[in-house]
Amino acid sequence: MASTYRTCPVSGLQFENHAEKLMRWNAVAGVLWLLVGGITALLVILTRWPAIKLLPADQFYLILTAHGIDMLILWILFFEMAVLYFASSTLLRCRLAAPRIAWLGFWLMAIGGIVTNIAIFQGESSVMFTSYVPMQAAPHFYLGIILVAVGALLGVAVFFGTLVVAKRDRTYQGSLPLVTFGALTAAIIATFTILAGAGILLPTFLWSVGLIKEIDAQLYRMVWWGLGHSSQQINVAAHVSVWYLTAAVIFGAKPLSEKVSRFAFLLYILFLQLASAHHLLSDPGMSAEWKVLNTSYFMYFAVMASMIHGFTVPGAIEAAQRRKGYTNGLFEWLRKAPWGNPVFSGMFISLVSFGFLGGISGVVLGTEQINMLMHNTFYVPGHFHTTVVTGTTLAFMAITYLLVPVLFQRQMILPKLCQIQPYLFGISMSVLGLVMMGAGTLGVSRRHWDMAFSGAPFQYEWPGAAYLMMGFTGIFGVLAVIGGGLWILLVVGSLLFGKKLDGGKVSTRPTPIPDQSQAASAVAHGSEHVGVPGTVVLALLLFVCFVLYYFVNWKYLSEVWLLS
Amino acid sequence: MSAILPPSNRLWWKQPIDKVEWAWIAIAFVWGMVMFAMMVYWHVYGNQNLSNEAYKTTPELFAAKAEKFIAENTIRTETEQAIPVVKVPAGGDGYLIARLWAWYPILELEKGQTYKIHLSSMDYNHGFSLQPVNINIQVIPGYEHVVRMTPTKEGTYAIVCNEYCGIGHHSMLGRIYVK
Numbered sequence: 001m002a003s004t005y006r007t008c009p010v011s012g013l014q015f016e017n018h019a020e021k022l023m024r025w026n027a028v029a030g031v032l033w034l035l036v037g038g039i040t041a042l043l044v045i046l047t048r049w050p051a052i053k054l055l056p057a058d059q060f061y062l063i064l065t066a067h068g069i070d071m072l073i074l075w076i077l078f079f080e081m082a083v084l085y086f087a088s089s090t091l092l093r094c095r096l097a098a099p100r101i102a103w104l105g106f107w108l109m110a111i112g113g114i115v116t117n118i119a120i121f122q123g124e125s126s127v128m129f130t131s132y133v134p135m136q137a138a139p140h141f142y143l144g145i146i147l148v149a150v151g152a153l154l155g156v157a158v159f160f161g162t163l164v165v166a167k168r169d170r171t172y173q174g175s176l177p178l179v180t181f182g183a184l185t186a187a188i189i190a191t192f193t194i195l196a197g198a199g200i201l202l203p204t205f206l207w208s209v210g211l212i213k214e215i216d217a218q219l220y221r222m223v224w225w226g227l228g229h230s231s232q233q234i235n236v237a238a239h240v241s242v243w244y245l246t247a248a249v250i251f252g253a254k255p256l257s258e259k260v261s262r263f264a265f266l267l268y269i270l271f272l273q274l275a276s277a278h279h280l281l282s283d284p285g286m287s288a289e290w291k292v293l294n295t296s297y298f299m300y301f302a303v304m305a306s307m308i309h310g311f312t313v314p315g316a317i318e319a320a321q322r323r324k325g326y327t328n329g330l331f332e333w334l335r336k337a338p339w340g341n342p343v344f345s346g347m348f349i350s351l352v353s354f355g356f357l358g359g360i361s362g363v364v365l366g367t368e369q370i371n372m373l374m375h376n377t378f379y380v381p382g383h384f385h386t387t388v389v390t391g392t393t394l395a396f397m398a399i400t401y402l403l404v405p406v407l408f409q410r411q412m413i414l415p416k417l418c419q420i421q422p423y424l425f426g427i428s429m430s431v432l433g434l435v436m437m438g439a440g441t442l443g444v445s446r447r448h449w450d451m452a453f454s455g456a457p458f459q460y461e462w463p464g465a466a467y468l469m470m471g472f473t474g475i476f477g478v479l480a481v482i483g484g485g486l487w488i489l490l491v492v493g494s495l496l497f498g499k500k501l502d503g504g505k506v507s508t509r510p511t512p513i514p515d516q517s518q519a520a521s522a523v524a525h526g527s528e529h530v531g532v533p534g535t536v537v538l539a540l541l542l543f544v545c546f547v548l549y550y551f552v553n554w555k556y557l558s559e560v561w562l563l564s
Numbered sequence: 565m566s567a568i569l570p571p572s573n574r575l576w577w578k579q580p581i582d583k584v585e586w587a588w589i590a591i592a593f594v595w596g597m598v599m600f601a602m603m604v605y606w607h608v609y610g611n612q613n614l615s616n617e618a619y620k621t622t623p624e625l626f627a628a629k630a631e632k633f634i635a636e637n638t639i640r641t642e643t644e645q646a647i648p649v650v651k652v653p654a655g656g657d658g659y660l661i662a663r664l665w666a667w668y669p670i671l672e673l674e675k676g677q678t679y680k681i682h683l684s685s686m687d688y689n690h691g692f693s694l695q696p697v698n699i700n701i702q703v704i705p706g707y708e709h710v711v712r713m714t715p716t717k718e719g720t721y722a723i724v725c726n727e728y729c730g731i732g733h734h735s736m737l738g739r740i741y742v743k
C-alpha cells in the first residue's frame with residue numbers, strides 16, 4: 001500500500017499511515033501489558049504487606065515473575081517501539097522503511113510475550129525475570145523471550161532504515177533533531193543489548209531442552225546483566241528523549257546547547273554497556289579491580305551524562321519560560337508552568353523523581369563496597385521503581401496525554417482526573433520507592449515471601465521499623481496501583497469513548513521540514529542567551545543531597561563487621 | 565528551533581558552551597572522580613572490603629571439605645534437626661554450605677577474631693544476608709568464596725537467604741553465634 005501523510009491540525013506533526021498504525025498498535029499492546037503487570041503488582045504488594053500476606057508462596061513467586069517480565073520487558077519495549085517510530089518517521093516526516101518487517105517484529109514480540117506468559121502461568125517457570133541458572137524454567141519461557149528480542153531487533157532495524165530513508169529523500173536538512181538523536185542512541189544500545197541477550201538466552205534455551213549440559217552460574221550472571229543492565233540504558237535514553245520532546249512541545253524549549261546534550265547521549269552509548277558490573281559487586285567470581293574499574297570510570301561517565309540531561313532539560317524549560325517573560329525571582333518560570341497539564345506535570349515529576357531518588361540511590365547502590373549493605377535487599381527494587389517506573393513509565397504515561405489526541409485523534413475524557421493522575425501515580429510511586437529503600441536499609445530481602453520465616457529451624461525478628469516500612473510499602477503500593485489503573489482507564493476510555501477529533505489533511509506526498517537555518521536567521525536575534533539561575537539552584541540542591549547521602553552510606557558501612 | 569526539529573544552527577557543534585553548563589559538567593566530572601577515588605581509598609584504608617579470594621569448585625568437593633571441618637570442630641548440636649554448632653578455630657577457616665533450604669552448619673565465632681569463612685552453594689544461587697548487621701554476599705554454585713570476617717559485637721545473628729531459591733526460600737534461615 002502506498003504511503004499517505006496526515007498533518008495533525010493541532011500539533012502540525014505529520015504521520016505516515018504505516019508508521020501511524022504501527023505506533024497505535026504498539027502503544028496499545030504496551031498498555032495491555034501494563035494492565036497485566038498492574039494486576040500482578042497489586043497481588044505482589046498485597047502479599048509483601050505483612051498485615052495482609054495475600055498469596056501463598058508458590059503463587060507469589062509465579063506472580064512476581066510475571067510482574068517483572070510483563071512490566072520491565074513487555075510494557076516498556078512495546079511502548080519504546082512506538083517511540084522509535086515516532087522519533088523517526090513522524091519527526092523526520094518521511095515514510096517508514098519496510099513496514100512489513102515492522103509488523104513481523106510486532107507479531108514476534110506479541111507472540112513471544114504470550115508464550116512466555118503461558119510458561120509462567122503454567123507454573124513451571126517461577127524463576128524471576130533474571131532466570132539465574134541452574135534454576136530452570138520450561139523451554140518455552142526462554143523461547144518466548146527470544147522471540148520478543150528478535151521482534152524488537154526487527155523494529156530497531158526498521159528505525160535505522162527509516163533514518164536512511166529520510167536522509168535519502170531529503171525530508172530534513174542539517175542534523176537530526178535532538179529527540180531523534182536520543183532515540184538513535186537508544187536504538188544503538190538496544191542492538192548491542194539484544195545481541196548480548198542472544199548470547200545468553202540461546203544457550204539457556206538449549207540447556208533447558210537438554211542440548212547443553214551445563215552453564216556456569218557466574219558466567220550466566222555476567223552475560224545476563226549485559227542484557228539486563230544495558231536494557232535499562234535504552235529506557236533512560238528513551239525517557240530522556242521523551243523529556244526533551246515534552247519540553248519542546250509544551251514550551252517550545254530548545255536545548256541549551258545541542259552540543260552538550262548530544263555529547264551526553266553519546267556518553268550513554270560509550271559507557272553504559274560496561275556498567276553491567278554493578279550487578280555483580282557482591283559476587284565471588286570477579287576481582288575487585290574489575291569491579292572498581294567497571295563501576296567507576298565507565299559508570300561515572302554515564303552518571304555524568306544523566307547529570308547533564310538533568311540540568312539541560314529543566315534549563316531548556318527555564319530559558320523558554322524566561323523568554324516568555326516569566327523572569328521574576330528564581331522560580332517564577334516554574335511556578336507559572338502548566339501544572340494542570342498532565343503532559344507537563346508527569347514529565348516534571350518523572351524528572352525530579354528519577355534524579356533525586358533513582359539517580360542518587362543507583363549510584364550509591366553501585367559503589368563497590370557499599371553494595372554489600374544493599375545487595376538483594378528490598379532497597380534494590382526500591383531503587384529501580386524510581387528509575388524505570390517514576391522515570392520511564394511516568395514519562396511514557398505523560399506523553400500519552402499528548403499522543404491520544406494527536407495520534408489516535410481522540411480527546412481525553414474526564415480532564416479533571418487526567419490532571420490528578422500524574423500526581424497520584426508519581427508521588428505515591430516515589431514514596432513507595434523511598435519506603436522500599438528504607439526497608440532494604442534495614443535488611444529486608446527482596447523476592448521474599450515471609451518476613452516471619454515460617455518453617456525455618458530458627459527465629460529472626462526484624463526490627464519494628466522494618467515492619468513499619470513494609471506497612472507503608474503496602475499503603476503506597478496500593479495507591480500507586482490505583483494511580484496506574486486510573487491512567488489505563490483514562491487512556492482506554494478515551495480511545496473508546498473520547499470525542500473524535502479532526503485528523504487533518506491527508507496527502508500522498510510528505511511535506512518536508514522547512515530549512516531551520518533560514519527560519520532561524522529571521523528570529524535569531526530574538527532568542528539571545530538567557531541565564532538559568534533557577535535550574536542552577538535545583539542542580540546544586542541535587543548535588544548536595546547526593547554528596548550527603550553518599551557519605552552517610554560510607555559511615556554505615558564503617559560500622560559493620562570488618563571484612564577483607 | 566526546538567528539540568524536535570533539526571538544529572537551527574547548522575554548525576551547532578561550533579556554538580560555544582555556556583559557562584554555567586561547563587561548570588555543571590566540571591562538577592559532575594570531579595564528583596565522579598571523587599567517587600572513584602573513594603572506592604580505591606577504601607580498599608587501602610577501609611575495613612570493609614569484599615574478599616577477592618575465590619576458587620572454582622564443585623558441590624561434592626566443597627561438601628567434603630565442609631564435612632571434614634564439621635567433624636573436627638563440632639561442639640554441640642541444636643534444634644530438633646540436630647544441626648551441628650561448629651566452633652571455628654580463632655583465626656582459622658570455617659565452612660558454610662548454602663543449599664535448599666538451609667545454611668549449614670551453625671557457626672560459633674569470637675568477637676575481635678578474624679576468620680576465613682568459605683561460602684558455596686550446593687545447588688542454586690543463594691544470598692548470604694547477615695542480620696541485623698546487614699552484610700549481603702551472593703553465593704554461587706561452583707564457586708568457593710573465601711571471605712575474611714571479624715565480628716565486632718557479641719550476639720546471635722541470623723543468616724537470611726536473600727537470593728530467590730525456590731519455594732522454600734523464605735525458610736532458609738541460618739545462625740551465627742558470636743561469643
Ligand code: HEM
Pocket residue numbers: 038041042044045048064065067068069071072075076128129130381385388389393445446447448476477478480481484
Ligand atoms: C503499579 C505499581 C507497582 C507496584 C505497587 C509495584 C510493586 C513491586 C514490588 C513490591 C516489587 C518487589 C517484590 C519483591 O521483591 O518481593 C516489585 C518488583 C518489580 N517491579 Fe514493580 N511495582 C509496580 C509497577 C512496576 C512497573 C511499572 C515496572 C516496570 C516498568 C515494575 C517492574 C518491576 C520489576 C522488574 C520487579 C522485580 C521483579 C523481580 O524481583 O524479579 N513494577 N514491584
Ligand SMILES: [Cu+2]
Pocket residue numbers: 662663665689690691725726727728729733736
Ligand atoms: Cu537460598
Ligand SMILES: [Cu+2]
Pocket residue numbers: 690691725726727728729730733734736
Ligand atoms: Cu533463597
